[in-house]
Amino acid sequence: MSEHAPTGRDRLRELLDAVLDEENPRLGDMARDAHASPHHFARQVSRDAGEPPVALRRRVLLERAAWRLASGGSVTDAALEAGYDSVDGFARAFGRAYGHPPSATTAGTAPWLSAPNGIHFHPPSNLWVRDDDAPRPHRARLDPVLAVQLHHGVADTTLLLETARHLDAEAYRRVLLPGHRVHAWTPPEESVAALLAGAVFAEEVWVASIEGADHPGAGGDDLADLERRHRRAGPRWIAAVTGIAERDAWADRLVDALCEPPESFVLSAVVAHVLQYTAHRRLLVRGLLRDLGVLDDAPPAPDLGDPLEWAREPHRP
Secondary structure, three states: OOOOOOOOHHHHHHHHHHHOOOOOOOHHHHHOOOOOHHHHHHHHHHHHHOOOHHHHHHHHHHHHHHHHHHOOOHHHHHHHOOOOOOOHHHHHHHHHHHHOHHHHHHHHHHOOOOOOOEEEEEEEOEEEEEEOOOOOOOOOOHHHHHHHHHHHHHHHHOOOOOHHOOOOHHHHHHHOOOOOOOOOOOOOOOOOOHHHHHHHHHHHHHHHHHHHHOOOOOOOOOOOHHHHHHHHHHHHHHHHHHHHHHHOOOOOOOEOOOOOOEEEEEHHHHHHHHHHHHHHHHHEEEHHHHHOOOOOOOOOOOOOOHHHHHHOOOOOO
């Protein structure tokens, strides 16, 4: 189950779904799926997206094909997936768009094509909508407050995972918060194990969405495995948010097919969401660990759950 949840009608996604659905190769198919006449549908998409629907579909599918090729896929498979009846036809269209034949596509040589609307393919099955397709200056660093929140959050999760090693298996999974749910759409998180698993999984899911990686799957609550997963996901999460800041991409939107139904998310809100709910989980875990007698926040071992205490330590960013 995804960390994401439906929040109602998403007009952007509805529009793009009709254009890009695998069953809608022609304008008439798109319009029928959107319950509109072809003329009205074409006008609506051209007005709202700044690009005729057929051209939008063709371009995004070529971007997806380029990603398939750069990932080691065959030209034949990429052509069929992009909706071309022949490899030759696909090769001609690809060459016009990218300036080189499909066979010359390697890792790092499949950039987004020029677009009037900032809508681009984002692997493995999502879309990225840039707020502005104009070149953006790179920023040297994160906002200092956000940098502390990011690095402290990852370090604090590491500390809590390490502290949880002092629990036996029964206490680790003991139901201490009966019926507690962090989100209405996720399973109950009633124990130290469930809360730590939720915190790590949230990192993994959103990093995958931002990076364009495969959905990680829910994993489990085995403590050693959670520590291993967090060691991988934590630095990637920091790098992903740092990259958003450097590209000034806070207003970009991720149209995420991991949701059911798919939705669009503004990146600044994505980061705020993860920071808020992982902090919520960590505070709950900290309280449970204290109640279970395995967390001592008395001097000389300060509780580094407080950013004020953590920022005094030499490992701060």
